[in-house]
Structures are given as structure tokens and as C-alpha cells.
Amino acid sequence: MRVHPRSHRGVRALTPSVALGREGDAVVAVSLDEGAVRERVADAADGRGLAAWVSQREARDRPRWVWSDTASWYPRLLEHGVRVERCDDLRLRHRILHHAVTSDAPAHPWDAAPLDAEPAAAPALFEVAPRADESALDDLAATVAEWRAQQELGARAIDPGRMRLLLAAESAGALVAAEMRAAGIPWDARRHDELLTAALGARRAGGLPVRMDEAAAQVREALGDPRASLDSPPKLLRALRSVGVFVDSTSKWELRQHDHPVVAPLLEYKRMARLLAANGWGWLDEWVHEGRFRPVYIPGGVVTGRWASSGGGALQIPRSLREAVRADPGWRIVSADVAQLEPRVLAAMARDERMARAAAGADLYEGVVASGAVSTRAEAKSAVLGAMYGATQGDAGRLVPRLRKVFPDAMELVDAAARTGEDGGVVRTWLGRTSPAPEEAWRQLQSEASGAEASAALVAGARRTARDRGRFTRNFIVQGSAAEWSLAWLADLRLRLTALGAVSEGEAAAASGPAFARRPHLAFFLHDEVLVHTPEAYAEDVATAIRAAADSAGRLLFGEFPIDFPLDVHIERSAAK
């Protein structure tokens, strides 16, 4: 029986806000609430002094730290083992607020108030990319001014309550991203090497791995050209045509449709070449050090609000290599992913009760079959994805209309988003992230095509780009709202894990490494899945926390609307020895 940790949601009358910024050669803190109490923190170059001061203040009253940019402030703290509970990342918030308040977005069914379209004064200093002068961004006066401007912008959002949630979730995500980079993904380089050898054959200096070489030889044999180039699409295309394989590209989906002796070995070669180039031994040498892969996560890096990553292809690790992720001895990896997150979010956003009923089980697609819309799970999946992506042709295009009959509310929501996009408007996610407005060139094309003189080709081209944009906005509201659910899940889980780890403080003190990495901690996040690295003793508690966080996220976004977010949770064994 374990003593239950102190709740991480303890009621606090007031969370103080404390801005950190540079003033000359010093870092200075200012209380933003009342009295504007100022305190010199440390020399700007003194990371240890900064961390010590923040740590002390964090312990005292856990303020909300207001800083220009988590990616530039927080790693310095983490380096010295100091974590903070919450922050306002002004740079990330700026991007959301600026778009939200200055856009000409038409009202949505869930909007609480008409949009105030008066353009906001937005200091160029906080524009997201690229930053010319890093030190200017950290300036204390600029930080405080930006924070005050953001308080006003936030109050002018269409739904200030939802906007507050979104801004808080975005900033919490920034903390998670920095912490996950600091902690790294436990990566078993030996296992990775074994997997590569099994897939590609033995590694050979100055040449291709054995099995790749063999596949290449088979391809060249079938092409009747011992020197055929396999890595150059144009040359390969010509070689294929010369032996009667009349393809229009060398992509695998097209090759697969041909029955020729070259096809099988070529597909095998391409599969191996891809693995070698993207995640081969070179990748291992470059990205895995001391048993950790440390990708750079970029919160809000995708227009929809999803995260992007930079370096190491963290968001594209092939499934076949996931086995190389191994907990440290005595630890466990707890993995969890959400089943069909996006259609569930769509059902909840649209308040579509019939679609929610179809989602009631663990498998939404089976629920769609049970609704009578389609007859197989494969059809259900194709139709649902097609509905969210805007399919018009093929199987999906044929099936989508059936969904319209069964789930009219959900379908009307995405159809309306598509119409808005085609007309050049902007759309918003559930919590209020606004899609980018169309480029001037796009507007220009549409207006030229609507003129009396417009050629048929011009009209057709304009129509096509309008449809392209419609598919983008259609998907934006779903992908972006799903990303918000995920952020809420992540933020809530982060606090639950901290609370869990707090009870193990004593035993953890003996271990080595940064304090936060000795507790259960997030190690990886990819759109709708997480990995938590945890001491073995907490594995079950972590699994429970992950589920509880998913329930919280669902309620936070969608209240009592009857939608659930079933998870696939696994506790994985650690590396042998």
C-alpha cells in the first residue's frame, strides 16, 4: 500500500505570475500581480545562479513563470535539475493570439461572442520566425509589455475561456517538449544494430549491407543491366520501361500493381535503402549517445497546432525500430495511444450523438459498421478518413456520402469548414486556434478567375486551388482540435507524473542524473501517443495516471458530452541484463 501523493490540483487562491527577463548583464524577475516587485536574479551568464533562484522561488509559491520563449529559458534550468510547474510562453501565445484576434473568421456554432476584428498592435519582436536578435527577445521590458498586451488580446478572443485553456495548454506543451529533450528516449543501440542487421544483412565497410547488395543484384539481373542505377528515379524509370514495366513513377504503390520479376526485389531494395538512409548505422552514430535519443520537439510547429520536430526524424521513427526503445534496468516503458482520436474529437465538436454512440466501444470503426452506414471495418475506416480529408474519388469518395446520412451533424461541421476554406475564409479549432488566411496570390487567382474574360483553364485552375484549400480547412478543424485534446492530455499527465514521483523522493535521492529524470517522466510524444519512462515500482500507477489524464482531457474540452477516448496501454519490459 502506497501513501497517496498530495494532490497536484491543490486549490490555490492565486497563482502569482513572475516575469523573467534580461536587463543589461543581469536577469531580473518582476512580479506581475501587484506592486511589481523587482528582484535581481543572477548574472545573465550565470545559469547555475538563475536555476538556484528559480528553484527557491518555485518551492515557495509555484508561480507561473512568464518568459519570452521556453526553448531559450528552460533548458538552462533543466541542465541544473530545476523544473517548473507552469509558464507562459509568450512567443507561442503571441502566434495564437495574433491570428485569433486579427482574423476575419466568420462565427462558428460554438462561438460565444462576435469577433472583434480590430487589428491588434503586435510587436514584431515576438513574431515567430525567424528571430534576428535573440537577446532582444529576452529583454525584461519587452517581456512585460508583451505579457500585458497578451492579457488584453486574450480577453478579446471570441471565447476567452477557451482561449485561456489553449494558451495554457500550449505553454505546458513547451515545458514538456524541453523536458523530454532533456530526458531523452531510452534507446538500446545494440538492439537497434541487431534489428538493422536482421533487416539489411551484415554491415560492410565501403559497401552496401549484404542483403541490400543481393537485392540490388537481383534487380539489375531482371533489368538486364548490370550497372543500372537504382537510386535515381529518372534512370530507374527508363530502365523499367526498357524491360516492359510501363509505370509513370517508381513509387512503390505503382510498382506493386505490376507483375514482373523486377518488382519484388526492387520493392525490397527500396524498403532497405529507406531504412538504411533514414535510420541506419549513420543515424545511430549521430543521434544516440549514452543510451538516449534526444530529438528537438517544436511545439506548435505545424499550422494546425501539432508539434513538429527537427533533427533525427523523431516523428518518423519506423514502427520496425520501436523495439530499440528500451527502459533502463529496473525501469519500464509505459506506452499509450488513443484509438481513432480525430473522429472522436469530430463527433464531440459537432455534438453528433449518433457518431458518439458509434464511438462508444473501443473501436469506432466497428461502431460505424454497426450504425449501418457501411458493411465492413475497412470501408468504415476509409469513409471516416475520407470525410476528414475531403476524399472525392475512389472507394473513400464513394463511401463518404453514406456517412452524411448517418452522421449529418459531424459531416456538416467538416463540410462547412471546407466551404469556408474554398471561399477564402479562415476556420477555428475547438479552443480557438485560427487557420492561416489565404495567400495574396490565392485571392488574386480567385478574383481573376471570376472575371468575365477568364479562360476555361484559369477557371479550372482556380477551382482546383479553391478545393485544395477547402480540404485543408476541412482537416484543420479536426486535426487542430485533436492536437488540443492531446496537449490537454499531455499537460495533465505531466502533473500527475510529478505528483507520483514526489513520493519516491527519498529513494530517488540516491540515484544519479538530474532529479526529474529519476522520477516517472514523459519520454516521447507523437500526436496521439506517449511513452513514459518510469521506475518499475510505479509502472501500474503510471498506466492509471495516463488513463485518468485522458479522461480529464476529454472533460476539460467537451464537458459532459458522452464521448470517450479509449487508450491502448502497455507496460513494456526493460532491456535484458
Place this chain on the structure above:
DNA sequence: GGAAACGGCGCG
């Protein structure tokens, strides 16, 4: 000779 575009493919 280097930057940008392209084809291709991994992930959700």
C-alpha cells in the same frame, strides 16, 4: 559549386 526543387517514403 551550392541552393532549391523533386520524387519518394516514413510517421500520425
Place this chain on the structure above:
DNA sequence: AAAGCGCGCCGTTTCC
């Protein structure tokens, strides 16, 4: 040469 969204990265080709 995807149909049907969003990414990052690789090797090659094309452009300047």
C-alpha cells in the same frame, strides 16, 4: 501517379 490532410528527411536532379 494518388484517390484524401499534416509533417521531416534522404538522395538526386535542376537551377542559378
